[in-house]
Amino acid sequence: MTKTLVVAEMALREISRRRGVLILLALLPLAFYYSRRGEAYWQSVRFVSLGIGWTLSTAALFAGSAARGIEPRLRIAGYATHQLYLGRLAALWTVGLTLALPYYLLILVDLDGKVRNDAIALILVLTVAVAPPLGLAVAALLPRELEGMLVLLTIVAMQMMLDPEKTTAHALPFWFTREIGTYAVESDAGTDHVGRGLAHAGTTLAVVLAVVALATTLRLRRRSHISVA
Known part of the structure; x- marks a missing residue:
């Protein structure tokens, strides 16, 4: 547990070095929210959750890319593979909850009486849970940050624009925002x-966590000729 917390602290320090980018990313969900705030306020709830999902998955992409240089050395120093990715996820989940709370309060005040607040909280918590491992999974499969950002942007854009009746929309990682969002905004x-x-x-969380665990294990597989002193 101590080593996992050490990795989490290191990840938080690494993330904090990109303050300017993170501030801009943190404001993106606000733009998503107010883009549909008028008569289509029910869509603003879903859009803000998708904005938070893209922000957190992108931050996780940055964190995963930054970890490539230091994780092999930590692995040789005696850190277990699961401690490395769980520590990083713990840091990202902490950032995610910190980001989601102000948006929950915004919806609570701005849409008072128009939505089910418990359902809104559930959407945001699930978004915080799913987005970081999704970003780490993309980072594991696509080592270049620009390519990863484009993939994540495509996922969110498709989730917004695809016909909800299509199977493809149901297969995307943030489909749950629409399902629970429907309950949140429709009284019937x-x-x-x-x-x-x-x-x-x-299901999405289980799949992306499995991808992260498998990819990290394969990348950091200890060679038989290397041992910890």
Whole structure:
């Protein structure tokens, strides 16, 4: 546990070095929110969650790329592979909750009485849970940051624009925002939307965590001729 916390602290320091970029990324969900704030306020709820998802997954992409240089040395120093990616995820989840809280309060005040607040909280928590491992998975598969950012942007853009009746829309990692968002903004929507959203988020989280774990294990696989002194 101590080593995992050390990795988390290192990751937070690394993320903080990109303050300017992170501030701009943190303001992006606000632009998403107010772009649909008028008569289509129900869409603003979903858009802000997608904005937070893109922000956190992009921050995770940066963190994953930065870790490539130091993780092999930590592995040789005796850190287990799972301690490396779990520590990094712990840092990113902390950043995510810190980012999501002000947006939850914004919706709570701005849309008072128009939405189900518990469902809004659930959407944001699930977005914070899914986005960082998604970003780390993309970083593991695409080592160049620009390519990774374009992939993440494409995912979010498709989630916004695809016809919700299409199977492709259901297969994208942030589909749960629409399912639970429907329950959040429509008074006559049943809790089955929440059930499907939770199932989708859980499946997505399991898949991206497996990709991160497998990719990290393969990349940092200890060679038989290397031993810890």
